[in-house]
Amino acid sequence: MSTSSRHASAHPPLAERLRPRALSEVIGQQHLLGDGMPLRIAFESGQPHSCILWGPPGVGKTTIARLMADAFDAQFITISAVLGGVKDIREAVEQAQAAASGLQAQRTIVFVDEVHRFNKSQQDAFLPHVESGLFTFIGATTENPSFEVNSALLSRAAVYVLQPLTEDDLRQLVGRAQALGAVPALEDAALQRLLAYADGDARRLLNTLETLSVAAGSAQLAQITDAWLLKVLGERMRRYDKGGEQFYDTISALHKSVRGSDPDASLYWLVRMLDGGADPRYIARRLVRMATEDIGLADPRALRLALDAAEVYERLGSPEGELALAECVVFLAVAPKSNAVYKAYNQVRALVKKDGTRPVPMHLRNAPTQLMKDLDYGRGYRYAHDEEGGYAAGETYLPEGLAGMRFYEPVERGLELRIAEKLRQLRDRDRDQGA
Structure with a gap:
């Protein structure tokens, strides 16, 4: 757990140097931060509220949370759900209580990064303090909160969906980095490849830019070319969450x-x-x-x-x-499409699940012993191969009470055209037999 402070570092990373210090500096997420949009209204109201920021990596979740703390002059406490636990939550509560009871009572924002990593009991630990107003809870997650955040906590927090940065957004970031003198000039093709490599992730873009700048400085390059960029990056791999x-x-x-x-x-x-x-x-x-x-x-x-x-x-x-x-x-x-078997299977499965265990009709039962034969097992069964066309017209195979039910209805496409025609012929023969 850490309490936010803007300590100057001798060599802050490029991403930190370019982190927005005001809402007007934020690139992207205008569907939330533009005039009249939900988060802009929240900032302007002066009243912070608990929320969950849901979006892919590198789109500004932490930045927005920090800006909210600055806007409301609030103590900003960060908890990493990957490394933290109930102990960190308890310490955050104590710090919030101390800030609220001081001479200059101060609000507290508790920011939980990757909140989906906390289990149910850990998430529940926030509830009484969110309800009492001791602190404002902000969770950040790359996973769907509907599945990963407890419904009790979800009901007490607004959910804001952040989008990957667009190519224009990423170009603005590159421009800001160049304005700082942090990166050399980029050939157009190299810039395009870099934007594709970033894949909507500002952090990935800036970290890659910083790596390239160091390498370009060592190679004494005045401009980053596409060929050199490709050599440095190696095989491009897109951001991809294999389980998310x-x-x-x-x-x-x-x-x-x-x-x-x-x-x-x-x-x-x-x-x-x-x-x-x-x-x-x-x-x-x-x-x-x-x-x-x-x-x-x-x-x-x-x-x-x-x-x-x-x-x-x-x-x-x-x-x-x-x-x-x-x-x-x-x-x-x-290929021609048919979900007829899929639908039929699901219908039968639903029927069997709710229906009673219907006895197998006597004529369909096997009779390996004399006793079973004496009990009429298998009596009246018609061997289809001995019938005209290999079909025992009028015979029934479903249990009592289900005779005549239809589950499989072939579509008029592909091979099922022929299957449908055959079934029509067989059913015509059944009707002729009075079935």
Whole structure:
């Protein structure tokens, strides 16, 4: 835990030197900080309120919290949920009580970085003090607070969603760094590559700029070229949270693009995941799921191709095996779509879950012993292979009370066109038999 103070450092990092000291200096987040926007109104009201700042790394969560403390002349206490615990919360309470009871009563803002790392009991420890108004709670998180923050704490704090910085925002940051004389000139192509590398993260941009500046100084470069930048950065890796919300948003985009029969978008999201470091084996498993959920019997080859792609990746690994995943994604995207089996399965599962255990009809029971035969097990069963067309017209196979129910309804696409026609013919024969 730390209490904020603006001590000058002999060599402060570039990100700290460029950290905004006033609300007007903040780059980005104008949907929250612009005129008439929620956080701007909160600053201008003079009344701080507890809130949760939710957004990816490097978009200004800590900066906004610090500016709020400055605006309200409040003591600013920082707790890292990664390193801290209940002891740090207790110390923060004591400091807040001391500040409130002093000669010049001072407000306290307790800023919890990565609040999603605190467990339920740790989060609960804030509740009585937030309710009593002892301090204002500000939590910062990169994860969806709906899932990671206790509902009790969530109900006492406004949630503000921060967005990744745009390319224009990042260009402004580079301009400010150059105005300080902190970085040399950048070739246009080099600047564009650097902005892409930053991927909306101001901290990443500034830390990279600082590294490049030191390297450029050692190499006595007057200008950073694209070729030199590429050599220094090495293989570009995008920011990617393999277990967080961004991961699930991206796999969702891939699945929906396949379902929507867009091979180009499907390939894009596949490569985004691979480029970001997602496990190709996980992607392969999801492709198998797409083949069964969204294509099904409209083209049964999809499942086989998905399984083959998974096997090819296991044999070849990256990067060679990734092409098999790409081939599968394109095939799944352009294949005819049907969720008929998926819907039928879910309907039957819901029925079985709420229904009683219906006995198996006697004619469908196996009769391996004489006793079972004497009890009429299997009596009246019609062997379909002995019937015309290999179909026992009029026979029933569902339990008593469910006869005639339909779960699987094939769509009029792909192979299911033929399946639907066959089922219509069989049902016509059932009607002819009076079933």
